[in-house]
Structures are given as C-alpha cells and as structure tokens.
Amino acid sequence: MGNMITVTVNGKEHSGGVEGRTLLVDYLREHLGLTGTHIGCDTSSCGACTIHMDGKAVKSCTVLAVQADGSEVTTVEGLANNGSLHPIQEGFKEEHGLQCGFCTPGMMMTATDLLKNNPNPTEDEIRHALEGNFCRCTGYHNIVKSIQYAAKKMQSPA
Amino acid sequence: MTNYIGKSVKRVEDKRFITGQGKYTDDIKLNGMMYGYFVRSPYAHAIVKSINIDRASKMPGVNKILVGADIPEAIAGVPCGWQVDFKNGDTMKEPPHPLLVRKKVRHVGDGVAFVVAETRAQAKDAADEVDVDYEILDAVTCPKKATEEGAAQVHEDAPGNLCFDWELGNPKDEVAAAMAAAAHVTELDFSNQRVVPNAIEPRSAIGHYDTAYDKYTLYTSTQNPHLIRLLMCAFVLGIPEHKVRVIGPDVGGGFGSKIFHYAEEALVTWASKELGCPIKWTADRSESFLTDAHGRDHVSNAKMGFDSEGKIVALQAYTYANLGAYLSTFAPAVPTYLHGTLMQGLYTTPKINVDVKAAFTHTCAVDAYRGAGRPEATYLLERLIDLAALEMDMDPAELRFKNFIPAFDGVEQEGYTTQVALQYDSGNYDPVLKRALEMVGYEEFRKEQAAQSNGKLLGIGFSTYIEACGIAPSAVVGALGARAGLFEVAQVRVQPTGKVSVFTGAHSHGQGHETTFAQIVADRMGIGIDDVEIIHGDSDSVAFGMGTYGSRSLAVGGSAIVNSIDKVLEKGAKIAAHLLEASADDLEYAEGKWTVKGTDKSVSFGDVSLTAYVPHNYPEGLEPGLDFNAFYDPANFTYPFGAHVAIVEVDKETGEVKLKRFIAVDDVGNVINPMIVDGQIHGGLAQGIGQAMHEGTVYDETGQLINGSYMDYCMPRADDLPSFEIDRTVTPCPHNPLGVKGAGEAGCIGSTPAVVNAVIDALWKGGFKVKDVPMPMTPERVWTAMNN
The missing domain is CATH 3.30.365.10 (Aldehyde oxidase/xanthine dehydrogenase, molybdopterin binding domain)
Structure with missing residues (x-):
C-alpha cells in the first residue's frame, strides 16, 4: 500500500494508502465502501462505473486511484442534495428510466455531464452522449425521456 | 374499487437504485471474507496432463488453490433439470458436468482451478502462476457439423455428439403430401445465431458457512433462489436443504442467464466450510462471456407450403440445436417444448412437423435466453411467411390476415388446439396487426417506398408472433x-x-x-x-x-x-x-x-x-x-401475441442498415402497471433488434470465442435504436384470476424477424431478390447479399 492519496469524494476528504495498480472504481467500492458505482466490464466499454472527477464524467475503471490524488470526485451517492433528489434522479424515477438499476448510476453521471455542457440536448444528442453506457433492460427509450425530463426541470425556475 | 391496478404507479424500488443504495451480490462484504478467482481453460478441447500449483501457492495472500482432484467424489456435477428422450425412447445423453474438471476441458472457460486469496487482485495474480499442461485436441463448434461423421467428440458417452433427437406434430409423410400438393412452397436455410445474454451485472456468488448454526448461506445473482437451493443441496453437494439459505439480493438483470445453477455457486458454498471463511467470486466480463449460458444457436431448414389462395397448407422444420459442452439447467427444453410447440404461430396451418437434433459442441452451454425457443420458432415462421409474400407477390399483411386463427376468448369459445401439443388460451389476432398498420400509415409508406430514388432502399418487415408464457402447469x-x-x-x-x-x-x-x-x-x-x-x-x-x-x-x-x-x-x-x-x-x-x-x-x-x-x-x-x-399451479400456459413492424433504410452503396421506425402492438392480457409493461416491451425490443443487427458470437474453428468482450461483441447502444412506437390490445387470459398473460419476453420474441424481413423487403424492392441475410446484418453482409 505504498501510495498515499487524498481524494475528496462527495465533499468528504479521504486519505489512505493504495497500491499503484488500484483502479479508482476499486478504491471507491472496496476502500470507501461506496458501492453505488458498479463494475460491468473490463474494457471501459459499459459505463456502469462512470463518476465525476473534477467536474467531468470519467469511467472510474479507466483511472488509477493514484491519478485521482488531489481530485474532487462525485459518485451517485453524492447526487442528491440534503435528501432532495437531483433532477436527473427524479427524471429516472418519473420516466421509468431504470429496471434492474445496475447501469443507472453510470447513466445518471453521464447524463448530468451532458446536461452541464448542453442544457437542452436533442434526442439525437442524448443518444450520442450515451453511446459509452450500456443498458440491457430499458432499450434506452425511457432513459432518453428521463434525461429530457431532467433537462426541462433544470431549466425551469425552481 | 380500483385505485392502483391499471395505473402507471411509479416504482417503489427506484429510490434505492437512483441513490446508489442498491445491494447487489458484489456489494456485500462479510467479515473475514476471501476472494476466489478461476483458472479457466484457454482451449476448447484438451486433456489436462498436469496442474502445478507450487509457485502459485506461495504467492502473497493465497489461502488455498483447489483443483478437480480436491473435490470429493461424493460431490456430483451440476445437474440438468429437464429430460428429453430420443425418438426411439432412449434417455437423453447426460454427461457429467464437474465443478472443476479433472481430466479434460470441453470449452474455452471450463474451470480448471479455483484460487482463494485475501484480495481479489492477489487471487488473480496467483491464478496467473498456476501452471497447467494441456494436450490440445480438435474441437467442433457448429451443431450440424458436430453430428457429421469424423467430428471431434465432446463426450465419450454421447456418440455423434447427439444429446437427443426429437420430433413433434403431424407425421412427416402427411406433411410431405400436403407440401407436394401446395401451389407454392417457400424454403429457407438459415441460422439463428448464438447470442450472449449480457446482463450488465456480472454473475457473482458468496458462500458463507456459519459454524455456530452449522448453516450455509449462499448469496448469488440469481433469478430463483429456492431453485438454486434445491438443485445445489439435493443434486450437487448432498447437504440438507434446511441447512442452506440462498439469498438473491438485488440482481442486475438476468434475461435467462441467471436462472441456471452454475458450478461457481456450489463451489463457493462447499469451499466456505472447507476453508473456514466466506468466499466471494465475481465474474470478469470476459469470464461472463465464456461461462454465462448463451442463447439461440440453431441451424435450420424450413419449408412452408401455400395453396393458390395463399392459405398455408403445411410446415416442415428441421433444426440442429447447439447445447454447448454441458447440459445447463433447462437446456433440453429450449429447442423442444419451448420451440417446436410454437410452430403453429398465429396461423391455421393444418399440417406441421418439427424435427430437432440437439448436439454437444466445444462451446459454452446454451440455455434459455429471453424468449427461449419461442424467438427461434417465431423467427422461422415469420421469415418464411414474409418471404413467401415476396415470392408470391402478395402483400405480407394480407397474407397474414388470410391465415390468422379466428378470434376466441377461451370462455364462450374454446381455446384453440394446435397441431403441436398446445391449447391457446384466448386470442384475437386481427386487431394487433390492424392497429400496427394504422400506426405505420401503411398505404402512405408503400407509396413513399415506391417513390424512393436517393440511393437508399426503404423496406418494411412484419412479424406476428405468439408465445407460451406463464410457465407452467x-x-x-x-x-x-x-x-x-x-x-x-x-x-x-x-x-x-x-x-x-x-x-x-x-x-x-x-x-x-x-x-x-x-x-x-x-x-x-x-x-x-x-x-x-x-x-x-x-x-x-x-x-x-x-x-x-x-x-x-x-x-x-x-x-x-x-x-x-x-x-x-x-x-x-x-x-x-x-x-x-x-x-x-x-x-x-x-x-x-x-x-x-x-x-x-x-x-x-x-x-x-x-x-x-x-x-x-x-x-x-x-x-x-x-x-x-x-x-x-396454473391450469395452462398463457399466450400473449402481437404484431411488430420494422421500417429500415438500406444504403445501396455500403449495405448499412438504418432502423428508422419500430412499431409494436402487443397483447399481454390485462395490464397492472402500463408504465412497467411498456418498459418490458422496450427492453425486449432492443434485445431482439440487437440480435438482428448487432449481436452474435464468433467461435473460430479451434473453439476460441474471438469476440468475448464488450470491445468485440456489439451490444446495441442508445444511438443504434430509435424511440419505439408501441400500443396494445387487451385479450384477458381466461384461466388466471388476474387475466394477465405476461410481458417479459414479448418484445424480444417478435422483433428480430421484423427487422430482417424489412431488410429483405428493401432489397427485393430495390431489385435484389435475396432470400436471406445472415444475422447480425452487418453492412458487409448486406452489401455481399446485394453484390453476389
């Protein structure tokens, strides 16, 4: 455990030792017990492990924990604010954007990144943004609607 | 009185999933838990000459390395839950499926050793150091070739690699006579290719033996905890059922692949007592590709005969079904009682015969995948009828209306008795297709298609399906x-x-x-x-x-x-x-x-x-x-049905297919939660369309699965699919108290042939009279079909 790192996850600072080869996703799941971030593949293809690192969506299976040293990380556990759901979480619930829930955290993290950069995306833009996230349950139909719901909600005054 | 039934009540379970609090098997951590990793065969067929674990055992954190010889003889292999006999009455061949192989590996991914260490990374490191000496043998992967003379043998006690042969329906000579008298016969040779279920959560299992209570707990990503307990206790480990608790916590999708009892479940359970600690195993995605039971994999020849009016007079189907190297839990049922029994479809065909040969090959086991046998039957029927319409220059929708079984509600009118051993519960087939045509704007579409002249070929494909669900009496x-x-x-x-x-x-x-x-x-x-x-x-x-x-x-x-x-x-x-x-x-x-x-x-x-x-x-x-x-215990199966329509555009220059629209009108009986039923349909459609356009395993001649990762196996993505246009009719099931028929598989059963039919239609209308484009219909395959 030769490498000391300090990472701020969902607003809370964590320091500890990790192996050089430890992936960020394993650090989050195994070291910090944040199991909301999932592992669905070993080729950075499925997107189930998507999180935000310094404000950008990244696949946490493609980042070493040591690379996250000094970073701000947000996971699905950090999406809601003081118990009130993020609009994207609300969207997934309202539009039935999830079934088994396994891809959902990664989907929502990718979607919030999309909406940050493109607050009013077209259906094509949403589908394009999701090409790195696999869902086997929903056929993506309601995921698209969930993101549209969130886009609308985030634009309308609170 | 009804406040909830029939309403799109938002899901109770969503809260934990959208906040990251779902609890899947791999999320569970027990005190003192060790991690297991498998050494799996890199060869499809080989003799294991020796296994040397000396170096691996000394690696950091390693607790134990188990090989086949460590498992007591008293522990049986993984059992099969369904027996299909040969036509001559002989029992099917049921070769042993050991938890870890002792002498011979029979598919890439067969388990050779199980390494248990303090961390997963350590177990993986040590697994790399296990030295296995293999003598490589020839392999066979195609179910048809497997039954030919000279093919490599998978099991010594299954000559010709035949597990069983099987037949259902009217006698072959009666079908042949009707076929001979037909005004038109459409014949097709085709494959229903092997696909991988690919639940996004990889399989995972934790075995935990508690000495205080002399009790085992197995956490496993399963669709049926009690069934796993029964199979594992009674048929594998021989431990009393009341001393085993099986928990299937949140499970990240199954699609059939998590029905079956797998060797890993029994191994972690047994080893947790042997080693005195809880043991977790979670599959890598590559491991899932090699060991989750696959779906489909039929090689078929089929003929459909018509009279001069377009009425179907006969159907003859021959299928070679691939079972893989070992019999998975429900494998024998899939190409037989879940497949042959659906050959009536929605049509009044008076003479039907289905002949199936089920073969072992040096590949991963094949078992139920969303629809299980029913998609294969639907594919066969619906490809034939659409092709027949093209060949006879008839409208494919009209041809179906002409052949539909008349409406019956199963109460006033009796259920419909098929030629292939089933009695449909209730059905009213015209309205689903009529509604689908309305949604398509069929007449307009045909005009647009005729006028198309931009180097793109428009095509429309139909599929009117029935399934047997609510399994089972x-x-x-x-x-x-x-x-x-x-x-x-x-x-x-x-x-x-x-x-x-x-x-x-x-x-x-x-x-x-x-x-x-x-x-x-x-x-x-x-x-x-x-x-x-x-x-x-x-x-x-x-x-x-x-x-x-x-x-x-x-x-x-x-x-x-x-x-x-x-x-x-x-x-x-x-x-x-x-x-x-x-x-x-x-x-x-x-x-x-x-x-x-x-x-x-x-x-x-x-x-x-x-x-x-x-x-x-x-x-x-x-x-x-x-x-x-x-x-x-249900009185009968339930029989949902529907009409699916695909509209595609084929690029004449490149062969690329764009799925422009997909219309599905399904009848799943009464509906409790429309939102959830719609979601089930959507997901099924994506999987069925995936098979038509994107997915399919590629085994090379040595038995390597050369597309066993998400980099290589094409999963349908959001930008591959359109938004779906769906509707439904309601024909209640007459024999259960809710009048429901089930919606889980409908989308996957109906959609695949609709997409392929649409491409064939586009090609014919463009002047390319091809009968088949093999799935998945890649641009290269479509281009080749047009240019050969």
Whole structure:
C-alpha cells in the first residue's frame, strides 16, 4: 500500500494508502465502501462505473486511484442534495428510466455531464452522449425521456 | 374499487437504485471474507496432463488453490433439470458436468482451478502462476457439423455428439403430401445465431458457512433462489436443504442467464466450510462471456407450403440445436417444448412437423435466453411467411390476415388446439396487426417506398408472433420431462396494525415486482399501497418459490398472491362478522372495511387485523392470526401475441442498415402497471433488434470465442435504436384470476424477424431478390447479399 492519496469524494476528504495498480472504481467500492458505482466490464466499454472527477464524467475503471490524488470526485451517492433528489434522479424515477438499476448510476453521471455542457440536448444528442453506457433492460427509450425530463426541470425556475 | 391496478404507479424500488443504495451480490462484504478467482481453460478441447500449483501457492495472500482432484467424489456435477428422450425412447445423453474438471476441458472457460486469496487482485495474480499442461485436441463448434461423421467428440458417452433427437406434430409423410400438393412452397436455410445474454451485472456468488448454526448461506445473482437451493443441496453437494439459505439480493438483470445453477455457486458454498471463511467470486466480463449460458444457436431448414389462395397448407422444420459442452439447467427444453410447440404461430396451418437434433459442441452451454425457443420458432415462421409474400407477390399483411386463427376468448369459445401439443388460451389476432398498420400509415409508406430514388432502399418487415408464457402447469411440464414443478408460492401476512407483508417466490431483477405486486395487494385489500411491502429473494423468509423466467411472475406468482389474499379476506370476514354480530354471508368487503349489506354497520380492516392478533373478543374455535399462503399451479400456459413492424433504410452503396421506425402492438392480457409493461416491451425490443443487427458470437474453428468482450461483441447502444412506437390490445387470459398473460419476453420474441424481413423487403424492392441475410446484418453482409 505504498501510495498515499487524498481524494475528496462527495465533499468528504479521504486519505489512505493504495497500491499503484488500484483502479479508482476499486478504491471507491472496496476502500470507501461506496458501492453505488458498479463494475460491468473490463474494457471501459459499459459505463456502469462512470463518476465525476473534477467536474467531468470519467469511467472510474479507466483511472488509477493514484491519478485521482488531489481530485474532487462525485459518485451517485453524492447526487442528491440534503435528501432532495437531483433532477436527473427524479427524471429516472418519473420516466421509468431504470429496471434492474445496475447501469443507472453510470447513466445518471453521464447524463448530468451532458446536461452541464448542453442544457437542452436533442434526442439525437442524448443518444450520442450515451453511446459509452450500456443498458440491457430499458432499450434506452425511457432513459432518453428521463434525461429530457431532467433537462426541462433544470431549466425551469425552481 | 380500483385505485392502483391499471395505473402507471411509479416504482417503489427506484429510490434505492437512483441513490446508489442498491445491494447487489458484489456489494456485500462479510467479515473475514476471501476472494476466489478461476483458472479457466484457454482451449476448447484438451486433456489436462498436469496442474502445478507450487509457485502459485506461495504467492502473497493465497489461502488455498483447489483443483478437480480436491473435490470429493461424493460431490456430483451440476445437474440438468429437464429430460428429453430420443425418438426411439432412449434417455437423453447426460454427461457429467464437474465443478472443476479433472481430466479434460470441453470449452474455452471450463474451470480448471479455483484460487482463494485475501484480495481479489492477489487471487488473480496467483491464478496467473498456476501452471497447467494441456494436450490440445480438435474441437467442433457448429451443431450440424458436430453430428457429421469424423467430428471431434465432446463426450465419450454421447456418440455423434447427439444429446437427443426429437420430433413433434403431424407425421412427416402427411406433411410431405400436403407440401407436394401446395401451389407454392417457400424454403429457407438459415441460422439463428448464438447470442450472449449480457446482463450488465456480472454473475457473482458468496458462500458463507456459519459454524455456530452449522448453516450455509449462499448469496448469488440469481433469478430463483429456492431453485438454486434445491438443485445445489439435493443434486450437487448432498447437504440438507434446511441447512442452506440462498439469498438473491438485488440482481442486475438476468434475461435467462441467471436462472441456471452454475458450478461457481456450489463451489463457493462447499469451499466456505472447507476453508473456514466466506468466499466471494465475481465474474470478469470476459469470464461472463465464456461461462454465462448463451442463447439461440440453431441451424435450420424450413419449408412452408401455400395453396393458390395463399392459405398455408403445411410446415416442415428441421433444426440442429447447439447445447454447448454441458447440459445447463433447462437446456433440453429450449429447442423442444419451448420451440417446436410454437410452430403453429398465429396461423391455421393444418399440417406441421418439427424435427430437432440437439448436439454437444466445444462451446459454452446454451440455455434459455429471453424468449427461449419461442424467438427461434417465431423467427422461422415469420421469415418464411414474409418471404413467401415476396415470392408470391402478395402483400405480407394480407397474407397474414388470410391465415390468422379466428378470434376466441377461451370462455364462450374454446381455446384453440394446435397441431403441436398446445391449447391457446384466448386470442384475437386481427386487431394487433390492424392497429400496427394504422400506426405505420401503411398505404402512405408503400407509396413513399415506391417513390424512393436517393440511393437508399426503404423496406418494411412484419412479424406476428405468439408465445407460451406463464410457465407452467406442473403436470404438463412433468409429462414433458421437467424435473420440477412450476407453480408459484405467495404468503400474505397481515401485521397486527393492518400493515401487510407479502412474501413471493418470484424474484425481481428489474421487473418491478415491489410495485406491481403491491398494486394488486392494495387494490384487492382496499388499503394504501404504502401499507404493503413485497419481500422476495431469500429462501429463509419466503416459504418456497420457483422464481422468475418465462414471463411467469405476474401470471403465476401474482395469482398465488391473489389466492392468499382471498384466504385472508375469508378469515377476516369471520372475525368481522363476530365483531358486527352478523353472519359472514351478510357482509361485503370494499375499500378496506366489511359492511353489513344494506346498513352502515361496518368494521375496518385494521380493526379486524388487530382483533386477529389480540383475540379477546373473538369467534369461538377460530385460530388467531391473519397470515396465509397459497401455492398456485396454473391450469395452462398463457399466450400473449402481437404484431411488430420494422421500417429500415438500406444504403445501396455500403449495405448499412438504418432502423428508422419500430412499431409494436402487443397483447399481454390485462395490464397492472402500463408504465412497467411498456418498459418490458422496450427492453425486449432492443434485445431482439440487437440480435438482428448487432449481436452474435464468433467461435473460430479451434473453439476460441474471438469476440468475448464488450470491445468485440456489439451490444446495441442508445444511438443504434430509435424511440419505439408501441400500443396494445387487451385479450384477458381466461384461466388466471388476474387475466394477465405476461410481458417479459414479448418484445424480444417478435422483433428480430421484423427487422430482417424489412431488410429483405428493401432489397427485393430495390431489385435484389435475396432470400436471406445472415444475422447480425452487418453492412458487409448486406452489401455481399446485394453484390453476389
């Protein structure tokens, strides 16, 4: 455990030792017990492990924990604010954007990144943004609607 | 009275999933837990000459390395749950499927050793150092080639690699005579390629032996915890069932692949006692590709004969079905009783014969994948009828209307008896296709298609399907070879305060049972949905259960819940009658209270519940408590049906296919939660379309799965699919109390042939009269079809 790192996850600072080869996703799941971030593949293809690192969506299976040293990380556990759901979480619930829930955290993290950069995306833009996230349950139909719901909600005054 | 049924109630379970609090097997961490990793064969067929674990055993953190020889002889291999006999009456070949191989590997991914270490990374490191000496042998991967002379043999005791041969329907000579008299015969040779279920959660299992209670707990990503317990205890480990608890926690999709009992489950359970610690194993995605049971993989020849009016007069189907290297739990049922029995489709075909040869090959096991046998039957029928329409220059929709079985409700009119051993429960087939044509704007589309002149070829493809769901009447499946009953179990426990806990043997891994079942309970009992909790997935809390597959949860499990509620209300009425000083016959139950008919005297459900548990003023001779279970064994399968239509555009220059629209009109009987049913349809469509356009395993001649990762196996992505246009008709099931038929597989069963038919239609209309484009229809394959 030769490498000391300090990472701020969902607003809370964590320091500890990790192996050089430890992936960020394993650090989050195994070291910090944040199991909301999932592992669905070993080729950075499925997107189930998507999180935000310094404000950008990244696949946490493609980042070493040591690379996250000094970073701000947000996971699905950090999406809601003081118990009130993020609009994207609300969207997934309202539009039935999830079934088994396994891809959902990664989907929502990718979607919030999309909406940050493109607050009013077209259906094509949403589908394009999701090409790195696999869902086997929903056929993506309601995921698209969930993101549209969130886009609308985030634009309308609170 | 209905406050919830038929409404799109938002899902109860969503909250934990959208906040990252779902609890999947790999999320569970037990004290002192070790991690297991498999050494798997890199060869499809080889003799294991030696295994050297010396260097690996000395690696950091390693606790134990198990090989085949470490497993006691008393531990049997993985069993098969369905027996299909040869035509001549001989029992199917059922070769052993050991937890770890001893002498010979039979597919890439076969388990050779199991390394247990303190961390997963350490177990993986040590697995790399296990030295296995293999003598490589020839392999066979195609089910047809496997049965040819000289093919490599998978099992010594299955000559010609034949597991069984099987036939159903009218005698072949009768079918041949009808075919010979036909005005037109359409014939097609085709493959229904092998696909990988690919639930996004990889399989995972944790074995934990508790010395204090002499009890094992297995956490596993399964669709049916009780079935795993039964198979593992009675047929593999020989440990008493009451000493094993199986928990299927949140499960990240199954699609069939998590029905089966896998070697890894038994191994971690057994090893947890041997090693004295809990052991977790979670598959890598590459490992999932090599070891999760695959789906489909048929090689077929089929003929459909028509009279001069376009009426179907005969159907003959020959299929070679690939079973893989070992028999998975339900494998023999899939190409037979879930496939041959569906060859009537929606049509009045008077003569049908289905002939199936099931073969072992040096590949991963094949078993039920969403639809299981029914998609293969639908593909065969629907490809033939659309192709026949092109060949006979008839409209494909008209040709179907001409051949549909007339409507029957199963109450006033009898169910429809097919030529292939089933009796359909209720059906009304014209309206689904009519509605689909309306949604398409069919006449307009045909005009647009005729006018197309931009180098793109427009095509439309149809598929009108039927499925047998609500699996299944136990006596019927028993007669067909099932080694289990297929009833379902429910327990409705009313708490003293009138809150209700419902225990179901069905298992939700995305289907939303916690919501749908609660809607039923709340409505039937006239209470709020928040007063109901659905509990599933734990063999120690749920009395028994057969689990979730074959679109059975609502039709079978939901019916068991209804029957339990009836028992609760019947007893409740006795208590209410006592409290109201009336006769139970004079009471009616509505909106959560019993009322003496014609009066305003009533007592609430909550008061009756409390009285049942505080029985001070109580009917003489009646037991306290309000807690009932029911075992529901369905009278028949259910038969959902529908019409799917695909519209594609084919690029003449590149062969690229764009799926422009997909229209689905399904009839799944009564609907409890439209939002959830729509979601099930969407997901099924994506998988069926995926098979048509993107997915398919590629085994090379040595038996390597060369696209065994998400980099290589093409999963359908969001930008590959359009938004779906869906609608439904409602033809209730006449034989279950909810009138429901099941919606889990419909999308996947109907959609695949519609897409392929659309491409064939586009090519014909563009002047390329090709009969088939093999799936998945890559641009290269479509281009080759146009240019050969």
